[in-house]
Amino acid sequence: MSFRKNISYALFPLTMWYAVGVRFRNLFYALGIKKQEAPHITTIGVGNLSTGGTGKTPHVEYLIRLLADKYPTAVLSRGYKRKSKGYAIDDGNHDASLLGDEPAMIASKFPQVQVAVCEKRVEGVKQLMEQEQKPQLIILDDVFQHRAIKPSINILLTEYSHPYFADHILPYGDLREFKKARFRANIVIVTKCPAILNPVEKHNILHDLKLLNYQKVFFSYFAYGELQTLDGQPAPVDLRRVDNVLCVTGIAHPDPLLAELRRSVKVQHMAFGDHHDFTAHDIARIRETFAALPGANNIIITTEKDAMRLHGLTGDLPFRVLPIRVAFHKENDKDFDHLIESAVRENISFLSKLSIWS
Secondary structure: OHHHHHHHHHOHHHHHHHHHHHHHHHHHHHHOOOOOEOOOOEEEEEEEOEOOOOOHHHHHHHHHHHHOOOOOEEEEEOOOOOOOOOOEEOOOOOOHHHHOHHHHHHHHHOOOOEEEEOOOHHHHHHHHHOOOOOOOEEEEEOOOOOOOEOOOEEEEEEEOOEOHHHOOEOOOOOEOOOHHHHHHOOEEEEEOOOOOOOHHHHHHHHHHHOOOOOOEEEEEEEEEOOOEOOOOOEOOOOHHHOOEEEEEEOOOOOHHHHHHHHOOOEEEEEEOOOOOOOOHHHHHHHHHHHHOOOOOOEEEEEOHHHHHHHOOOOOOOOEEEOOEEEEEOHHHHHHHHHHHHHHHHHHHHHHHHHHHHO
16 A cells, blocks of 8 residues: 555646546536436445445345345446446346446346446436336446436445545545545445444444434445355355365455455465456466465365356366355344335335326
């Protein structure tokens, strides 16, 4: 981080221009010069202030599990690093090149949910509403900075170990917007917390978030499941009987995953950039590193998101996937579920009555 800060001083003029651009953009929306649209459908926005690593996709999945059995649901994302352009919807193949790795993963895990991507979220919502089977609820992934659309419920995520209040705007820090943008959120979730959260530390975080009375705050953490194959089939392994794990990741902040694995086994980490597009050369490097591990009983572990980009490339390498789910601290989990379910139910009911009157 010190190296980054040192070079950031040299980039100070660029930081200032970026900051000015962000201020003017938000001012134009505040003055109505740039138009913001609230779609005539219930939407939940999930986003962050930083450049990534807050756990958006697992929280989107939590919302799907909570709501998709009650309402016809769609997920709309930008589709970061996909090879397609414009609007695209999952055709049943869960193709990461068409959708991007995260939407493709969601499509493969939740076939009852429509998964679409579009750089322009307003256009994406309109396209979804023209589908033969229209959704009642659209979850908007990574939409906090996409000001052209106004979600019915706006959820802001901030990571426990990298909270927005301890960060700075790009390029000095990781924030895409100024901290006061937090006031656009109805709900703030502090993500990737320890499974046991110290009450004093929780109190300090609540103080440092500096939120307003109308904003609700929740604390979530990751619960890890049984190991799977790259295809998502159960492949449980007792890590206590494994000599070494080679952990291969292409995610922004792998520290919680590494900490979980190191509770049971020796781990060597191969880190690639977030959303890395794995190549044959990368697989050769992974194979070489894996072969050099001591011991005879070794495996390779990766994330669900990385599995979408590794599929079909790994050959006979013993890859396993460690799935994660979001869990909320016990005093808050029912409150969060109740808050979301009530807000969605009331919004859908209101829009239904509005349609009848119109």
